[in-house]
Every structure is written in C-alpha cells, then in structure tokens.
Amino acid sequence: MTFNTIPAAVRAPWVAVEFDSSRSSQGSTEMPYAALIAGQKTTGTWAANTYHRVSNADQVAVGAGRGSQLHRQARAWFRNNTTTELWVGVLEDNASGVAATCTVTVTGTATENGALSFRVGGQLVQVPVAAGDAQNAVAANTAAAFPSVSDLPVTGVAATNVVTLTSRGKGTWANDIDVRLNYSDGEKTPAGLTVVITPMASGATNPLLTSLIAALGDKWFNIIVHPYTDATSLTAIETELARRFGPMTMIDGMAFTSAAGTVADLTTLGNSRNSPHSCVVAQPGDNPLTPPDEFAAAVAAVAAFHGAIDPARPFQTLPVVGTLQPAEADLFTFEERNGLLYDGIATTRTAAGGIVQLERLITTYQTNASGGPDRSYLDVTRLLTLMYLRYDFRTTIQGKYARHKLGNDGGRYASGQPIITPSTGRAEAVAWFRRHEAAGLVEDFDQFLADLVCERDTNDPSRLNWYLAPNMINQFIFGAAKISFID
Structure with a gap:
C-alpha cells in the first residue's frame, strides 16, 4: 500500500492516520458559473479596462456612473438573475467616439x-x-x-x-x-x-475591446455579455473565446449581444458571422423599446441561471424580465423569425400580456471549414452542454488520479497501489457517460460503448488516451402531427 503523506522511514512508536478525499466525491461535478458584463462607464471610481465582482446594480452605479451603459446592463441582469457570480468589465468612450x-x-x-x-x-x-x-x-x-x-x-x-x-x-x-x-x-x-x-442617430466609434480582454487574463467566465455588433468588436470576442475553447486552455464561454433593425439588417449581420461562441439575439420586432445593450444582459442572465441548472434544456418560453414588447405593428412574424434562425440570429417572441420570451438561442455558427452547412454548434445549449461534459470529465480524472502511476492491464499490482490502467480509464468513461445519461445530457449507451477507446499512448508511456463519442441529447423544438379525419 502507498500513502500520500505518511513517511516510510519512521522508527518512533506512533499510529499515523491520513485522509484521502479522492473517493469522497460521487456523481457529477457541479460546474460553478461566472459571468462578465462588458460596458462603458461615464464617471465613477473604476478605471477603464479593469473588472470587478458585484452583487447589485448600485455598486456599478458608484463604480461606472449612474445611468451609464454598464450600470443599465447590470440593472437588466439583476432583474433576471441574482445568483450567478457576476463581474463587470469597465470600458470608457473611444477618444474618437461620437x-x-x-x-x-x-x-x-x-x-x-x-x-x-x-x-x-x-x-x-x-x-x-x-x-x-x-x-x-x-x-x-x-x-x-x-x-x-x-x-x-x-x-x-x-x-x-x-x-x-x-x-x-x-x-x-x-x-x-x-x-x-x-x-x-x-x-x-x-x-x-x-x-x-427624430430618432437617435450619429453615434459613432465604439471602444476597442482588446485592452479589456488582455486584462482578463485567464479568468474563467462561462457567460460574457457585451453591447457591440460591429465587426471589430465581434471578431475580438470570437477570437478570444476560440482560444479559451481550446484543449490546452479549457476556460470556454459563450458571448451574448443583441441587435436591433429590420429583418434585412439582421440577416446581413447574422450571415457576416460564423462563430460557435457568439450569440446575437434579436428582439421580437425591428423597433424595440428596450435598448439592445440592456436586452443582451437580460437574455444572458436568463441563460446563465438556467444553463447552470441544466445546460441541455432548451430556453424557449422563459421570460426576459424588465423588457418591453415592441409596438404590435413592429413585431416580427413567425416566418421572419424562422428565417432569422437560418441566418445566425437568435430569436425572441411575445406571449399574452406583452411578456417577452426567449424563443430559440442559437450561435452564429453556420458553415464548417469547407464552407458547407453545419449545425454541429447551432444551439447555445450544445455549447453549454459540451462545456459541462468536458469540465466534469477533466475534474473527475484529475480529482481521482492526480498522483497516480500508469500501468498496463494485467499487472500484479499490490492492493492500494495508486495505479491507473487502460481498463480503469475505460471504466471511468463508462461511469461518466452513465451519470450524464441519467441526467438527460447524453443518450445511446450501446453506441458510446462500441466507440469507446482508452489506451496507452504508443509514443509516450506516461500518457493515457481516451476516445469519447457521446450522442448528445437533443431538444424538443418542433412537433408535427397529421390529423386524418373521417366524415
């Protein structure tokens, strides 16, 4: 038997007992959610390109100015979510801004x-x-x-x-x-x-996000809200989140923003982007009352709250508290909203009483590297589920086997030796799948088992490789029925 902290060279009489918590955590790992709202200040005590943890909107009013963009975004967030850990990233007006x-x-x-x-x-x-x-x-x-x-x-x-x-x-x-x-x-x-x-006009030149992004370092935010839809800002966010999504970083997140305009305006915007990490949400009409910067924060707050509960469950019908329905004449039709969903724009709708609801949250990802249509990362739920599955698998393996040796199957190792083998790794993968199958995140165990591979690397004897192919659960989005009646 091998001990973690009790030394082998002890001659003085003693009974030493150590604790090992590697088997204490049973079941799936709870993934902590943290969110970031990026927005502009007017006055306040906070410097530009800094970020701060907050628990209410009044703190943002002091730090960024009452009525500032960042303050209004925070108010919209807290109307919909008071539980997710929230940070705010401070921007100031561009020196060339209007x-x-x-x-x-x-x-x-x-x-x-x-x-x-x-x-x-x-x-x-x-x-x-x-x-x-x-x-x-x-x-x-x-x-x-x-x-x-x-x-x-x-x-x-x-x-x-x-x-x-x-x-x-x-x-x-x-x-x-x-x-x-x-x-x-x-x-x-x-x-x-x-x-x-006369409508608001002539505003120009948003702040650059690069300095704030650099200041964040590798602080992990599952949800990021920002108020911009210009190509420069969207590219900066998408590039950073693509980096964070990589296997050697794994601090993945989803960015939310909102856009207003006609169906043609939104179609042009959606078709100009192609990122699995970015969600651009339209309001139910082309002339919305709620400013898009506030609307994005409200939608992201809803997604963060419910995504932490169940990342695979669709968001449709969830209310966006504190937002107003556009005038009846400005509402998008079903056909218009359906078209936007084919052009990379997430949609909302209105229910009885003028309640604004989420309809379908999608990313802007539409085509693969070859330019062909690809729905792999269509829904925000797909990204949130993948983020969680990876986090749980990594946390499980690191938690249970952090200081283990790697051996081949069939070795006559003494009981209690901290050794992981390919068969042990395979068993962990099976248990991982079964946990998430029970939680309704994956399905088709037989297919997963048939595809599963866990083997020692042929070039690096200290490396264990897994091939995991879970069949991701899908959402019930559309129901079709035929009633063939008889007279």
Whole structure:
C-alpha cells in the first residue's frame, strides 16, 4: 500500500492516520458559473479596462456612473438573475467616439390639461402640461423632466421649442436608444400641441475591446455579455473565446449581444458571422423599446441561471424580465423569425400580456471549414452542454488520479497501489457517460460503448488516451402531427 503523506522511514512508536478525499466525491461535478458584463462607464471610481465582482446594480452605479451603459446592463441582469457570480468589465468612450442625438420638437399651445408620456430606452418620462402652456414652456419642462428619472441613457437640453437628447455614452450602439411618445393605451398628446421626434442617430466609434480582454487574463467566465455588433468588436470576442475553447486552455464561454433593425439588417449581420461562441439575439420586432445593450444582459442572465441548472434544456418560453414588447405593428412574424434562425440570429417572441420570451438561442455558427452547412454548434445549449461534459470529465480524472502511476492491464499490482490502467480509464468513461445519461445530457449507451477507446499512448508511456463519442441529447423544438379525419 502507498500513502500520500505518511513517511516510510519512521522508527518512533506512533499510529499515523491520513485522509484521502479522492473517493469522497460521487456523481457529477457541479460546474460553478461566472459571468462578465462588458460596458462603458461615464464617471465613477473604476478605471477603464479593469473588472470587478458585484452583487447589485448600485455598486456599478458608484463604480461606472449612474445611468451609464454598464450600470443599465447590470440593472437588466439583476432583474433576471441574482445568483450567478457576476463581474463587470469597465470600458470608457473611444477618444474618437461620437454621442448619438435626437430632437423633440414641440409646436402649438396646449388647450387642455394633460401630460406628454415619453418612453426613452423603455423608461417612462411624463411631462405635466396645463392648458395655456406654449411650445417653448413645454419644451423647457420636457428637458427639466429628464433628470428626475434616474438611470436614463440620455440627457436633455431645451432651446426655444426644441429639446435635444444626447446619449450618455459614445458609439454606434447609442443609435438604438428608442425615444417615442404615447406607447401605452390611454396616453395621448394634449390638444393644441404637436410633438415630432427624430430618432437617435450619429453615434459613432465604439471602444476597442482588446485592452479589456488582455486584462482578463485567464479568468474563467462561462457567460460574457457585451453591447457591440460591429465587426471589430465581434471578431475580438470570437477570437478570444476560440482560444479559451481550446484543449490546452479549457476556460470556454459563450458571448451574448443583441441587435436591433429590420429583418434585412439582421440577416446581413447574422450571415457576416460564423462563430460557435457568439450569440446575437434579436428582439421580437425591428423597433424595440428596450435598448439592445440592456436586452443582451437580460437574455444572458436568463441563460446563465438556467444553463447552470441544466445546460441541455432548451430556453424557449422563459421570460426576459424588465423588457418591453415592441409596438404590435413592429413585431416580427413567425416566418421572419424562422428565417432569422437560418441566418445566425437568435430569436425572441411575445406571449399574452406583452411578456417577452426567449424563443430559440442559437450561435452564429453556420458553415464548417469547407464552407458547407453545419449545425454541429447551432444551439447555445450544445455549447453549454459540451462545456459541462468536458469540465466534469477533466475534474473527475484529475480529482481521482492526480498522483497516480500508469500501468498496463494485467499487472500484479499490490492492493492500494495508486495505479491507473487502460481498463480503469475505460471504466471511468463508462461511469461518466452513465451519470450524464441519467441526467438527460447524453443518450445511446450501446453506441458510446462500441466507440469507446482508452489506451496507452504508443509514443509516450506516461500518457493515457481516451476516445469519447457521446450522442448528445437533443431538444424538443418542433412537433408535427397529421390529423386524418373521417366524415
């Protein structure tokens, strides 16, 4: 018998007892989830290109500025997930960046009491109006109302009868901040007034992600949220996650972002990408109220929470709390959403009561290295399941056989010798499969057993090789039935 810590050369009378925990862990390993939200600051105490663990959105308001992009993303996350370990990565505006702006032009004089009910990035801003209020006064009151609503993504300044709204951060993402009037039933502009809103525009030049990515080092994040859909940002994230996915790194993760626009806009975006590590989520319509940066954080929070429970279970029907349904006329049809799912864009839908739900979370991966269609990494669940299966196999082998010797089968080794053999490794692989079969992550044991190989490397006697071919469980996505009735 071999001991781990009791020495062999002891002559003094003694009874020594050591503990060995290598067999104490039974069943599957629990995979700890950690998430990162990357977003821009406005003020605050945190330096750019640093990352910080947080437990509530108020901490982000202090560190990155209240109403900053990062603060709003954190609020969206915590509405949907308060359990996953969360970190935030701090970015600052690009020195060449440009803020987005829009104008609200008020004309006329109110002839009745009422209110102007704006939605800015989905948040309600109400401006009281009294009969007799002229356009310049209404515009001034409108600009004054914005600071009273905390955490808005814009600031407002009035000049005569025109209010100019400016995004709190700079970049193309700010062009998707929605500004509208009279979204809810019963809201109307007081008689005598006319209000014209020009959409947010002219935002340009997002921050570069490279410095933040470098600062992360090899800190493991299962879920990464970012607000950008420009090619430079997407390539930086995809390249880093491809590195992390490799067998010598194995700190794999899934990136989430969101995009707004028409079906044609989203189709063009989806077909420009091809990464199994990136999920671009569309809202249910082309003119969404919830800013895409917030929507991405909310969706990722849902995926992180439920993916940690069961990485193979589909996300469809799960609500995205704190997000608003687009106007009825702006909703995508079933055919449009189905088309997006063939173009690398994940989809959401609305249920009764205006509840926004996940429909299908897919990656942008569409073709293999030869350019042929490939659905191997279509669903986010496939990546999350693979991440978990690899983590559990690696953790099991490292935990039980960290300081073992490697021998051939058939050797007459004394009982208790820390030796692993090919047959032992094969048995571990079988047990690994059976655990995950019971958990509903894999299926078809006979096929797995027939394909399984565990052998000593012919060139390196200190190396044991496994060939594992689990049949991954699939999701129930579509049901088809024919009712052939008889009259």
